[in-house]
Amino acid sequence: MRKNNSKFDLSKGFKRVYFVLCAFWLFFIINYNIDYVDKCTPYPGWTMPLNCGKSATSLFIEALLGLLIVIPIYYFLKWLVMGFRK
Numbered sequence: 001m002r003k004n005n006s007k008f009d010l011s012k013g014f015k016r017v018y019f020v021l022c023a024f025w026l027f028f029i030i031n032y033n034i035d036y037v038d039k040c041t042p043y044p045g046w047t048m049p050l051n052c053g054k055s056a057t058s059l060f061i062e063a064l065l066g067l068l069i070v071i072p073i074y075y076f077l078k079w080l081v082m083g084f085r086k
Contacts, residue, residue, distance in 0.1 A: 014081050022070045029066040033059055 036059065040052035 018074060025070060026067060029063055033063050
């Protein structure tokens, strides 16, 4: 039989919440870059916005950094959460 403890696993809950927040972050980064490219794609009657000076390489690097920043943040927060364990 299973014991009924009042203790709960903080690390599993932390992982789930963090992964959901990362999914929202990645969705935001992808939509931001798609929106930027869409605004700067010429079509008939198009006037160029003032902020269309980025190249595809710089957009890729920004997206890559935005996607990879979640990894060190995860390990830092995991380190903090593990510090509260007995």
